[in-house]
Amino acid sequence: MKLKKRKVIDVSKELLLEVNNITKRFGGIVAVDNVSIKVNKGEVVSIIGPNGAGKTTVFNMLTGVYEVDAGTIVFKGEEIQNKKPKHIVEAGISRTFQNIRLFSDLRVIENVLIGAHIKTDYNFFQSVFRTKKFRQQEDEKLVEVIKLLKSIGLDHRRDDYASNLPYGDQRKLEITRAIATGAELILLDEPAAGMNPQESAELMAFIRHLKNEGYTILMIEHDMSVVMNISDKIYVIDHGKPIAEGLPAEIANNPKVIEAYLGGVHNDAGDK
Amino acid sequence: MTERIKKIIDTESILPGKSQSGMLHNIEVFTDRYKFILGVILAAALVVLPFVMGDQYLLTVTVKIGAYAILAMGLNILTGYTGLVSLGHAGFVAIGAYTASLLSVNAGADFFTSTLAGMVVAGLVGVLLGLPTLKVTGTYLSIITLGFGEIIKMIAMNWSSVTNGTLGVKNIPKPEIFGIEMTVGNYGMYYLMLALVVLTAVFCLMVVRSKTGRAFQAIRADEMASTMMGINITGYKILAFVISACICALGGSLYATVIGYIDPNTFNFDVSTLILSIVILGGMGTIRGMFVGAAILIAFPEVSRFLMEYRFVLYGVILVIMMRFRPQGILGWKSTLPYKLNSKVRAEIEKIEAEEKEGD
Incomplete structure (x- = not known):
């Protein structure tokens, strides 16, 4: 006490x-x-x-x-x-899991892009009609995600599917994905x-x-x-x-x- | 200098450190490189097809393949991308077909208005069917959709005052553009089908290649992890149901006007399984697969008519062999090409990399 x-x-x-x-x-x-x-x-x-x-x-x-x-x-x-x-x-606040939970059939870059989901600011109709806002947002997020991958040292694995990464990199990717949400x-x-x-x-x-x-x-x-x-x-x-x-x-x-x-x-x- | 960096990026972007397994990769590289030419050839072939074919019967089958490709694309959004298996999609097809047909037969609405109405009704029902996903997942959800399909069929059968019960809806008018009736005979129906298929495919592509599509795939891969990415799981599942329902209603309306007659048994459980089989055979979570799946499964019963009733045995055997040797579907492969970045993003990345080099 x-x-x-x-x-x-x-x-x-x-x-x-x-x-x-x-x-x-x-x-x-x-x-x-x-x-x-x-x-x-x-x-x-x-x-x-x-x-x-x-x-x-x-x-x-x-x-x-x-x-x-x-x-x-x-x-x-x-x-x-x-x-x-x-x-x-x-x-x-963002988290990782005890047993790695990646989107294993998606690419590394897609995993991190999904992490950036809440920061990606356009609505459904803007994406269907590929408006300027959509293109701007997508390009911006892609660059941000690649920058993040570079800073973490996973960029060379960008195009790989998450399930093909070695264990340590999978952990790193999971953490990267958590960071991509904009979490502090x-x-x-x-x-x-x-x-x-x-x-x-x-x-x-x-x-x-x-x-x-x-x-x-x-x-x-x-x-x-x-x-x-x-x-x-x-x-x-x-x-x-x-x-x-x-x-x-x-x-x-x-x-x-x-x-x-x-x-x-x-x-x-x-x-x- | 930039030339050199470009070269480095180009060589790096072909998945470093990974041996590219043969044929599939080569085919992908080939189609990607010549996609413009291939696209033009395909488009030209599709445009002249009815003149080459000429035959009414073959053309009707082709239009039917197109209609089923639309249905498969609809179900694919839900089952292929979001991972929710529906066994009752005939219900949405029925809603689209009945709403559109009844509007055009009874109220004289034209094809496009009535189809749109059918899609709206199906979309609203899609929300209702999507709501249980809040609590129910997996097999249990499939059983709910199974029940849904049967309920719609029963409503169509018993709500006689509106749907004309088991007698069905007859003489569904053909769509008209500028006063010209579009039939299979004057190829109008074929081109209408083609336009709707292209429209649906483009729509699906736009949805899939956006944060919506990524959210769908994330939900399919791991719901818990998706929740922790801030994805509104229920919202996106309902959205998937709605998109799927609307597309299937479109396909249903097209189908009804091609055949000209619908009754409750047009939309039985077999239709639901057929759509699902197309999605699985073609390759879940791909759009290209839907065309191949529809072409095979719709053409097969027609081609194998000489086998009489035995053709269903062969049909079953094909599906079993398929499941054994290619469970991901005929065109269901994961791309071995690098993730596509547009020129703007590439330029930006090159700039960053150049700065990094200077910093060293």
């Missing part, structure tokens, strides 16, 4: 996302219980916890997939809890899952690159080498309850965290 009273001292940073005591119940089970998260602009924040701790449920609430039973989610000073996913994407806050759900050490090292470099570009990242991750290396702040959840928060070094030595991971009496199987 003392943990909560501690104020964030660093006021120089702008608060981007503030999650206050959100709770989610599935019938009698409390999947997420009073979880609070603060993310400042430009930070990389991680959420960790054993399988079944409720991390992905938190993401699903943040993105409007699940309704929030109690608590508030404030993004850029605006309450966004229980809004439709579309409005949340428009507000500037990007939620990564276990980006390093299934990666070998070399791939996860590349991923880490990539996330650092994104951070330098000014994106804010909130991620769920199990790979401790990734979490400890790139996080500015870590939140630990176990059985839906927040058990610790702090800098990587603090978390690594927190007895509660160690207990949750190693000495846990309860042991749930399966995530979610």
Whole structure:
């Protein structure tokens, strides 16, 4: 409880996302219980916890997939809890998935263009009659998307079908697609899952690159080498309850965290 | 300098690091390179076709192929692009055909007005049928559409005061342009079909190559991921239903005026499956495939008349073989050509790349 009273001292940073005591119940089970998260602009924040701790449920609430039973989610000073996913994407939050969900039978460039869907501003009739506005918008978005692909280093794969990319590039593409929505806050759900050490090292470099570009990242991750290396702040959840928060070094030595991971009496199987 | 960069881009844009598998790629490159000439040849062939053919019967079959190509293009928007399988599209065809025919028979409306009315009615019904997609997906949605097709047939059968029940609508007038009646005999019907097919194909192409088409394909590939891209899933699914319904109503109206007579059994379940078979055989999610699919499946029963009832056995065998060896459809391949960028975008990209080079 003392943990909560501690104020964030660093006021120089702008608060981007503030999650206050959100709770989610599935019938009698409390999947997420009073979880609070603060993310400042430009930070990389991680959420960790054993399988079944409720991390992905938190993401699903943040993105409007699940309704929030109690608590508030404030993004850029605006309450966004229980809004439709579309409005949340428009507000500037985008996500990736634990098991990669690309539009696999479409090309890399098409995947990213779909990411830019909400920013592509013309209506149905304008597209049927190929008006000036349509052509302008399409050209503009194509150039933007190719620029984005170049900055991420996927441009040489532009014409390939998403399913033909190697695993690491598929992850990158998924993140690129999320960025293309115009999001400021990007939620990564276990980006390093299934990666070998070399791939996860590349991923880490990539996330650092994104951070330098000014994106804010909130991620769920199990790979401790990734979490400890790139996080500015870590939140630990176990059985839906927040058990610790702090800098990587603090978390690594927190007895509660160690207990949750190693000495846990309860042991749930399966995530979610 | 720009020449050199252009060369680099040109060589790079042929999918680097990927071996181009033979024939298909070559055919694609060939058609792409000579698409203007090929287009002109095809257009000329289609224009002179009725004079070469001359035969009334063959021409009627050709017009029927055209009508079914339109229907297939309609269903293709829904099933091929958006991934929603409909087993009741005969319902939309019936709505289009009945609305248009009844208007022209009873109210004396001309073909174009009555067809438009048919499309509007079908579009509105399309919204209604699209609404369950809010909750229902996959097989369950297909079953709802199956029910829808039957309901429309039953309405046509039992609402006698309007639809003339099982007796059907007779003497559907032929369309007229400048007072000239268009029949199969004077080739008018053929050219009307051709115009409508081209119109529909262009419309579909415009829809597919826009953010709408991309949203459809995204929904087909992964609904959850599409939601997270800010795509209004329900809205786009209903839009797909509406577009599909309108196009099928157009095809239905054309079909009714070609045959000149419709009754509820003209639009039974077999028609729904036939349209779906054309889409699958031709290649789901392609527009080119619809023509080939319609040509094969409509011409086949006519060509194989000598086989009598056995032709349906052969028909089944063909579909089974098809599913085994080419499940993506005859023309259902993924393009191996680079994604098309127009000259404006290419120039812009070249500029960026040139700047990058200078920066190095």
